[in-house]
Amino acid sequence: xxxxxxxxxxxxxxxxxxxxxxxxxxxxxxxxxxxxxxxxxxxxxxxxxxxxxxxxxxxxxxxxxxxxxxxxxxxxxxxxxxxxxxxxxxxxxxxxxxxxxxxxxxxxxxxxxxxxxxxxxxxxxxxxxxxxxxxxxxxxxxxxxxxxxxxxxxxxxxxxxxxxxxxxxxxxxxxxxxxxxxxxxxxxxxxxxxxxxxxxxxxxxxxxxxxxxxxxxxxxxxxxxxxxxxxxxxxxxxxxxxxxxxxxxxxxxxxxxxxxxxxxxxxxxxxxxxxxxxxxxxxxxxxxxxxxxxxxxxxxxxxxxxxxxxxxxxxxxxxxxxxxxxxxxxxxxxxxxxxxxxxxxxxxxxxxxxxxxxxxxxxxxxxxxxxxxxxxxxxxxxxxxxxxxxxxxxxxxxxxxxxxxxxxxxxxxxxxxxxxxxxxxxxxxxxxxxxxxxxxxxxxxxxxxxxxxxxxxxxxxxxxxxxxxxxxxxxxxxxxxxxxxxxxxxxxxxxxxxxxxxxxxxxxxxxxxxxxxxxxxxxxxxxxxxxxxxxxxxxxxxxxxxxxxxxxxxxxxxxxxxxxxxxxxxxxxxxxxxxxxxxxxxxxxxxxxx
Numbered sequence: 395x396x397x398x399x400x401x402x403x404x405x406x407x408x409x410x411x412x413x414x415x416x417x418x419x420x421x422x423x424x425x426x427x428x429x430x431x432x433x434x435x436x437x438x439x440x441x442x443x444x445x446x447x448x449x450x451x452x453x454x455x456x457x458x459x460x461x462x463x464x465x466x467x468x469x470x471x472x473x474x475x476x477x478x479x480x481x482x483x484x485x486x487x488x489x490x491x492x493x494x495x496x497x498x499x500x501x502x503x504x505x506x507x508x509x510x511x512x513x514x515x516x517x518x519x520x521x522x523x524x525x526x527x528x529x530x531x532x533x534x535x536x537x538x539x540x541x542x543x544x545x546x547x548x549x550x551x552x553x554x555x556x557x558x559x560x561x562x563x564x565x566x567x568x569x570x571x572x573x574x575x576x577x578x579x580x581x582x583x584x585x586x587x588x589x590x591x592x593x594x595x596x597x598x599x600x601x602x603x604x605x606x607x608x609x610x611x612x613x614x615x616x617x618x619x620x621x622x623x624x625x626x627x628x629x630x631x632x633x634x635x636x637x638x639x640x641x642x643x644x645x646x647x648x649x650x651x652x653x654x655x656x657x658x659x660x661x662x663x664x665x666x667x668x669x670x671x672x673x674x675x676x677x678x679x680x681x682x683x684x685x686x687x688x689x690x691x692x693x694x695x696x697x698x699x700x701x702x703x704x705x706x707x708x709x710x711x712x713x714x715x716x717x718x719x720x721x722x723x724x725x726x727x728x729x730x731x732x733x734x735x736x737x738x739x740x741x742x743x744x745x746x747x748x749x750x751x752x753x754x755x756x757x758x759x760x761x762x763x764x765x766x767x768x769x770x771x772x773x774x775x776x777x778x779x780x781x782x783x784x785x786x787x788x789x790x791x792x793x794x795x796x797x798x799x800x801x802x803x804x805x806x807x808x809x810x811x812x813x814x815x816x817x818x819x820x821x822x823x824x825x826x827x828x829x830x831x832x833x834x835x836x837x838x839x840x841x842x843x844x845x846x847x848x849x850x851x852x853x854x855x856x857x858x859x860x861x862x863x864x865x866x867x868x869x870x871x872x873x874x875x876x877x878x879x880x881x882x883x884x885x886x887x888x889x890x891x892x893x894x895x896x897x898x899x900x901x902x903x904x905x906x907x908x909x910x911x912x913x914x915x916x917x918x919x920x921x922x923x924x925x926x927x928x929x930x931x932x933x934x935x936x937x938x939x940x941x942x943x944x945x946x947x948x949x950x951x952x953x954x955x956x957x958x959x960x961x962x963x964x965x966x967x968x969x970x971x972x973x974x975x976x977x978x979x980x981x982x983x984x985x986x987x988x
Contacts, residue, residue, distance in 0.1 A: 437760040437789045439531070439620040441719040443613070443710060444523075444784075446540060446624070447699050448488070448631035449739065451728035452748055454696065462650055464643050464697045467704035471723060474754050476805055477770045481751035482816035482829045483727040484778045486739045489513065489542035490819065491726040491777065496522045496541060498781035498796035501819040505880035508821035509542065510977060512889035523781050525549040527622045530790050535612060538562055538605035538626025554608040562626060564608075566601035567594050569635060575687060579678045581954035582910030582975050584738075587675060589634035589691030591641040599637050602627050602702045610709030617715075620788075627702050630695035630729070634688070640698040641690065649686040649693075654733040654745055654853035662857040664842035666825075674910075675737035676730075689731055717756050720787060724777055725749040733853065740820075742827040742836045744846075744854055747818040751775065753783075755805060760789025762805055771808035774829045775801060776816040815874040823879035828871040833864070835871035843868070885977070887916055887947060893980040898967040903959045905934035910954035915973055917948045919982045923963060930957040930970070942982065 452459030456472040457479065484494035489509040490501050497520045501507045506516045513520075524534035528551055535552040536545075539562045547557035555564055574590035596603045609625040629636060660671050679685050703723075710716050728746045730736040739746050757765035778798030785792055786800045803810045816829040824839030834854070836844040845859040845868050858864045893915070906929065919925050919942035927948065928936035936959060940948050952958070952973050959970040960982050971980040 438758075439788045439790075440756060440759045441617075441620050441715050442527070442532075442622045442784060442788070443706070443719050443721045444536075444540075444622065444624045445627065445703065445706065445721070445723040446492075446538075447627045447703075447723070447725045447750070448539060448629065449727065449729045450630055450696065450699070450725035450750060451745060452750065453693065454700075454750055457750060460650070460652065460693065462644060462648075462693055464693070465700040467700045467707060468723075468750065468752075471703070471707060471721065471752050471754070472768075474768055475721065475723075475752035476754070476766050476768075476808060478751040478753075478773075478775050478801075478804075479770055480772050480774045480816070480829065480831065481724075481749055482747045482774065482776055482818050482827075483725075483749050484776055484817075485819050485821075486727045486741055486746045487821065488726050490821075492541050493517070495724070495726075495777050495780055496524075498523075498778065498793065498798065500778055500797040500817075500876075502817075502823070502826075502876045502879045503797060505883055507819060507823060507882050510885040510889070511883065512886060513541065513544075514546070515886045515889060516883055522546060522549040523784065524551075524622055524624065526785070526793070527788070527790075530788075531619055532622045532788075533617055533619050534622045534624075536624030536626070537564075537608045538602065538624075539628050539631075540624050540626045554605070563628070564600055564604040567592065567599045567635075568633070574635070575691075576679065576682060576684050579674070580907070580909040581973065582674065583678070584632070584975060586632040588632070589688055589695075591638035591694070592635050593638055596637060596701075602629055602699065603705075606702045606705045609706055613706070613709045613713045613715060621715075625706055627699050629699040629702075630692055634691035634695045636691075636695050636698040640694040640701070643697065644690045644693045646686060646690055649690050651685070651689065652731050652733055656853070656855050659734055659855055663844060664838070664859070666838040666840060666842045667836070667844055667857075670736075670741055672735040673737055676732055676735055679737060685732065692729070692731060719756065720759065720784070721752070721754040722780065722784070723750065723752045724780065725751075726777075742818060742820055742825070742844075744829070744834060744848065744852070747816075747827055747829065749777070751777065753801070753805060755787060759787050761787040762802055764806070766805050769808045771804050772831060773804055773808070773810075773812040774814065774816040774831055775804065775812075776814075776818075815871060817875060823882050826875055828874050830867075830871055830874075833867045833871060835868060835875075837872070837875065845871075887918075887979055890916065891974070891976060891978045893971045893974065893978045895969055895971065895981065895983055897969045898959075903930055903934070903936075903967060903970045904957055904972070905932050906930045906957045907932070907955040908953040910975065912951050912953050913977045914949050915952050915958070915971075915978050915980055917942055917950060917958070917971075917980045917982070919944055919946070919960075920984045921982060922984075925963070925968065925982055926961045926965075928959045928961060930959055936961075 453463045454465040455469040483491045485491045487509050493506050493513050528534040537554040544560045545557045573588045576588045733745045755766040779801045782796045783801040818827045828835045834846045843859045844857045846854040925942050927940045956973040960968045
């Protein structure tokens with residue numbers, strides 16, 4: 395951390411650099427203006443640093459989400475940005491949220507609503523933000539998770555790790571013996587739901603350290619064209635394993651539960667709300683006595699992510715690009731740590747939809763020549779606006795397929811008239827939340843609703859949907875919601891995870907231990923001859939279900955922990971699959987040796 399005495403010097407250089415950048419823009423414009431028969435001036439475009447943090451809710455200092463959060467670097471960035479305190483994700487899940495940001499298209503138009511869909515299956519021709527910018531002269535590069543566990547190599551000029559791998563993660567240390575703290579209650583539980591301090595340095599840990607190291611190196615270089623540089627910081631996404639030093643400011647005996655948690659908070663919710671609130675994760679965490687340890691680990695993971703952000707901000711300030719660069723920081727969605735008796739994401743409540751959003755624009759940017767001043771904005775905004783905003787800031791043409799309004803009016807004046815609300819779409823078409831400046835509406839596809847006065851009730855404890863005094867506010871928020879929703883294409887077989895094949899050999903096939911909600915698994919026989927599909931019951935007895943012909947997918951409803959075995963035509967046991975926590979493919983190999 396720099397001393398307080400250094401702050402005036404830093405501010406002086408910021409002002410000086412901004413003036414120089416503005417002069418460069420003006421001179422560049424004059425030079426182009428005197429070119430022979432030039433049809434239009436080509437502005438000097440600003441660089442763009444696009445920073446994502448995964449699963450980060452409002453537990454940062456400047457947003458006050460938790461009294462023990464420690465985020466000096468996020469707070470530092472907010473001091474030089476427009477901080478949007480009422481920003482909301484487009485969807486409370488990684489894939490639809492990030493797809494909307496990078497395509498500018500809303501789920502209700504694109505049809506991409508949840509994590510199980512694959513972006514290029516639903517939107518094969520969509521041009522992503524980095525591709526559009528590179529087509530207008532930008533160098534588009536990135537590192538870390540920006541899309542949902544893939545890179546989309548054709549959209550980038552350069553990536554780390556290599557874009558051709560389609561794996562956005564560099565090496566990351568994981569403890570050798572897992573689980574570290576939270577036992578896995580059953581196959582329904584996401585295997586990464588675990589946490590703990592690990593005794594390694596940042597460099598040994600890798601992961602976000604390597605991402606930010608690569609981004610920092612890019613910032614230090616002189617580029618012959620403006621750059622779009624994306625930095626995907628993965629923490630505080632699960633698992634919450636980070637170096638032990640980041641746990642030290644949060645002694646376990648001092649940990650406070652989330653301020654938004656209230657016992658019996660679900661009593662005034664409609665049936666859909668009561669169904670979507672409680673989940674087995676929170677119940678299991680409480681039963682294991684791990685609630686405060688998990689809160690500690692989330693705070694530590696946020697603190698770690700904040701430190702990684704600091705590395706990038708330091709590199710930017712020390713670079714030749716410091717005051718010629720737009721900086722945007724966002725999170726794809728929030729995260730519940732017990733509020734509404736929920737753990738994880740996927741909900742319509744503010745704990746999950748509200749996200750940090752900070753934007754800093756230097757003087758001279760074509761779409762906002764005055765630049766931004768450090769201010770706070772309480773208008774309801776959506777991350778769907780990021781793509782059109784960056785195009786306008788860079789002096790580039792808008793795109794007709796974009797669904798969000800540009801944020802430039804609010805970057806000019808955070809108190810400007812803003813005739814918009816932020817809509818967040820759930821995984822089932824027709825279910826959404828609408829965030830206004832003072833009220834929030836939650837609407838489920840079956841017509842049930844919740845309504846909250848977020849100024850008086852920021853944690854959404856008191857549902858006002860049946861209170862006739864608020865009919866006008868409810869009706870106003872309804873008008874911001876779409877009346878039609880694109881159909882939701884099913885996930886393709888290729889997008890599903892692949893279950894492990896266990897050859898039978900001399901090993902006894904285990905019984906099923908089904909535990910969790912049902913979903914589909916697709917069984918595909920690659921052998922030239924038909925095989926038989928059996929379910930193993932709880933006593934380990936096979937029960938026949940289907941004949942599987944070669945390469946003909948068989949759709950079978952099942953549950954986590956179920957065991958499905960395969961027999962050949964001679965009733966010889968060939969092998970089995972154990973169902974995990976999500977829909978998947980189960981491929982019977984061509985030969986018994988595979």
